[in-house]
Amino acid sequence: MYFDHGGQLNAASKHFGIAPDQWIDLSTGISPWSWPVPKLPPSVWRRLPESDRRLEQAAAAYYGCQEEAISAVPGSQFAIGLLPQLFTKSRVAIPRWGYQEHRQAWLLHDHTTVDYSSFEELERLVEQGIVRFAIVINPNNPGTELWCQDRLLQLANRLRQREGLLIVDEAFVDAVEEQSLVSACPHSGLVVLRSFGKFFGLAGIRLGFICADARLISMTETNAHPWMVSTVAREVGEQALLDIKWQQQQRKRLWQMEQRWLPCLNELLPEFQWSSSVLFATGRGSALLCQTRYEQLAQNGILIRLFTQQEGLDGIRIGLPTELQFERFVDRVSGLQSFQNIRHATIN
Numbered sequence: 215m216y217f218d219h220g221g222q223l224n225a226a227s228k229h230f231g232i233a234p235d236q237w238i239d240l241s242t243g244i245s246p247w248s249w250p251v252p253k254l255p256p257s258v259w260r261r262l263p264e265s266d267r268r269l270e271q272a273a274a275a276y277y278g279c280q281e282e283a284i285s286a287v288p289g290s291q292f293a294i295g296l297l298p299q300l301f302t303k304s305r306v307a308i309p310r311w312g313y314q315e316h317r318q319a320w321l322l323h324d325h326t327t328v329d330y331s332s333f334e335e336l337e338r339l340v341e342q343g344i345v346r347f348a349i350v351i352n353p354n355n356p357g358t359e360l361w362c363q364d365r366l367l368q369l370a371n372r373l374r375q376r377e378g379l380l381i382v383d384e385a386f387v388d389a390v391e392e393q394s395l396v397s398a399c400p401h402s403g404l405v406v407l408r409s410f411g412k413f414f415g416l417a418g419i420r421l422g423f424i425c426a427d428a429r430l431i432s433m434t435e436t437n438a439h440p441w442m443v444s445t446v447a448r449e450v451g452e453q454a455l456l457d458i459k460w461q462q463q464q465r466k467r468l469w470q471m472e473q474r475w476l477p478c479l480n481e482l483l484p485e486f487q488w489s490s491s492v493l494f495a496t497g498r499g500s501a502l503l504c505q506t507r508y509e510q511l512a513q514n515g516i517l518i519r520l521f522t523q524q525e526g527l528d529g530i531r532i533g534l535p536t537e538l539q540f541e542r543f544v545d546r547v548s549g550l551q552s553f554q555n556i557r558h559a560t561i562n
Contacts, residue, residue: 220519220533221417232515238542240533241517243355243386243494247467247536248415249454258449263441269448272455273423277408283399285431286443286451290385290409290422291315293434297381297405298323300433304378306347307339311357311526313383316349333361340369346378352393353386356521356531358491363395367404374403379430381405385422388413389468389492400427412493413464414454421447468492471534478540479532482547483507486530494533501528514546 220241227234267281274281287293298306298320308317310329317327328345330336339345348369353360370380384406387394396406406425411417421443424434454460469492476490479497486497486507497504501523508520508530519531535543 220517220531223517226512226517230512230515237515237517238535238539238546239517240535240539240543241519241531242417242533243491243531244412244417244533245415245464245468245493246534246539247464249450249457249460249464251416251450252453254446254449258445261445263443263445263448269443269452269455272452273408276455276461277394277396277423277425279396279399279425282428283425283431285424285435286448287422287424287434287438288442288444288447289411289420290383290407292420292442293407293422293424294383295319295322296434296437298325300430300437301325301347304346305344306349307336307345308349309351309354309357309526311354312349312351313355313385314525316351316383320347320349333365337365337369340372343376346373346376347381348373348378349381349383351383351385352395353390353491355383355386355491356494356496356519356529357527358489358494358496360390360393360491363393363398366395367398367401370398370401370403372403374401379403379405381407383407385409385412386491386493389465391465396425399425402427402429405430410451410454416450416454419447419450420444421451468534471540474540475534478544482544492534494531496529496531498527498529504528504530510550511547514550516543516546 223234223237223239269286270284271281274284294315303324305326305328306320307330308327310331320327328339330339336348340348350366373380380403382395384394398404399406408423410421411419472490472492476488476495479488479495483497485503486499488495488497504520508518511518521527521529
């Protein structure tokens with residue numbers, strides 16, 4: 215059984231015959247710890263969304279950019295689908311190994327995609343004027359690669375000279391915020407997409423942000439529908455973005471778990487080549503290995519994300535667990551007799 219995206223627990227439950235509450239769902243890169251949503255006033259549920267920009271002000275303070283350079287959207291996926299609609303047919307560079315919704319969105323609107331597999335290859339596409347737009351996922355999902363800000367800004371400057379854009383998807387950058395390009399906005403050659411739900415553990419709220427110059431912000435807002443970000447999302451998002459103490463605690467907690475999680479995966483699943491991007495770890499291996507391990511884990515109530523060559527590379531992605539999930543994962547995987555060369559991981 216293959217799922218195009220993580221988080222499809224009900225479908226997995228039905229396919230493998232395991233009740234939803236018996237699963238360890240590690241199939242996404244969403245934080246296992248959520249910002250504690252307080253009880254909301256009844257008026258929040260009755261009101262239509264206001265356009266008072268309080269959410270954008272809180273987001274600008276959190277991201278470190280100018281308020282006029284940011285606009286709220288119902289999830290960064292919405293922005294991925296919207297951007298190709300704003301431009302005439304062009305050639306766009308897309309990472310071969312990365313979130314495939316970018317490719318699908320540009321193809322849907324008749325643009326021509328050009329694959330790249332390394333930063334040097336992307337630089338060549340830009341330098342030679344082969345592409346007008348370039349998509350970078352930073353850090354990459356699922357590849358975990360993280361490219362430096364200076365080199366990315368150089369690309370944005372070159373594309374700007376050709377009336378093009380560098381579009382950087384920073385859905386997973388919050389845990390390494392110092393690597394973000396948002397502070398460079400507004401920049402007429404740069405668009406940065408940010409996801410609220412992953413770091414704050416509130417993906418169900420459907421909230422994200424587009425960061426760009428005033429012209430592109432105006433274009434996105436003109437082409438968006440009224441009330442696209444709900445009153446609840448605006449209220450919860452504003453409060454969470456202003457909660458600096460919780461954000462600091464969250465980063466510390468995520469970093470500490472990553473330091474335990476990656477060695478655990480290396481020990482329990484040593485046949486994979488592992489890399490990590492704080493909120494998830496990716497293991498690369500042969501197609502047969504990935505498919506086999508995916509099914510073995512699922513049959514034992516552990517849901518992960520499987521990738522295939524159709525998405526650029528064979529691999530598996532495993533999200534960060536809670537403390538309880540960590541212990542349950544080690545117990546279940548250590549007990550699988552079909553796994554060869556598995557050594558028991560010490561939980562410390």
